[in-house]
Amino acid sequence: MAKKRDLSEMSAEELFELARLREKQEKDLEKESVREEIAELEAQKKELNVEYKAAISELDKLLRRLRKKAGVVKRSGGSGGGxxxxxxxxxxxxxxxxxxxxxxxxxxxxxxxxxxxxxxxxxxxxxxxxxxxxxxxxxxxxxxx
Missing domain, CATH: 1.10.10.10 (Winged helix-like DNA-binding domain superfamily/Winged helix DNA-binding domain)
Incomplete structure (x- = not known):
């Protein structure tokens, strides 16, 4: 189908093939857009994880500094319940x-x-x-x- 032909000149089989081809192209475009959206969301997730870890790290540093200043030592290990x-x-x-x-x-x-x-x-x-x-x-x- 290198040449453009008028739809009225095409056989039913050629029309079905053209429709299948068009449907496949649309599905491929949709899949590609979904892949791009997934990539964007994964990048956002990664960025948020980095920000979250940095914030947690900063809070941990602050807590350690304050505990050291107050002379409070955090118990390591499980809760134990006394x-x-x-x-x-x-x-x-x-x-x-x-x-x-x-x-x-x-x-x-x-x-x-x-x-x-x-x-x-x-x-x-x-x-x-x-x-x-x-x-x-x-x-x-x-x-x-």
């Missing part, structure tokens, strides 16, 4: 060590009575078991390894 980190693990080992075997319910009751958080007791027991410090004496029953 409980020493690792105290749950140590107490679990002590409780299990006092008897031949003890159930997880008994461990939980003992920790609750002492005011120690038991939210992650199953994970603590699993971790101690993986480390080889305790072993299973039955379902939900533990003993020192």
């Amino acid at each position: 409980v020493r980190q690792g105290s749950t693990t140590a107490r679990v080992l002590e409780i299990i060590g006092r008897s031949k075997s003890v159930s997880s319910k008994e461990i939980k009751a003992q920790l609750d009575s002492e005011g120690i958080a038991t939210k992650y007791l199953p994970q603590t027991l699993a971790s101690l078991k993986r480390q080889g410090k305790i072993s299973s004496a039955g379902r939900g029953v533990y003993k020192l390894a």
Whole structure:
């Protein structure tokens, strides 16, 4: 179709081919405009991330300077909720060590009575078991390894 022909002179097949070609060109143009918009938005996102990180860094510097000036040292590590980190693990080992075997319910009751958080007791027991410090004496029953 190098020459321009009058539409009335074209066959139905040629018209359909021309329509398909035109539709493909329109889709390609639309895809290209979407790609350009994506590139622009990604550039904006990158710029905002850089600005955000710079602002956070500036605030961190200011906080460190003020804490140092006030003599306040920020605690590193988890929140802990006022409980020493690792105290749950140590107490679990002590409780299990006092008897031949003890159930997880008994461990939980003992920790609750002492005011120690038991939210992650199953994970603590699993971790101690993986480390080889305790072993299973039955379902939900533990003993020192």
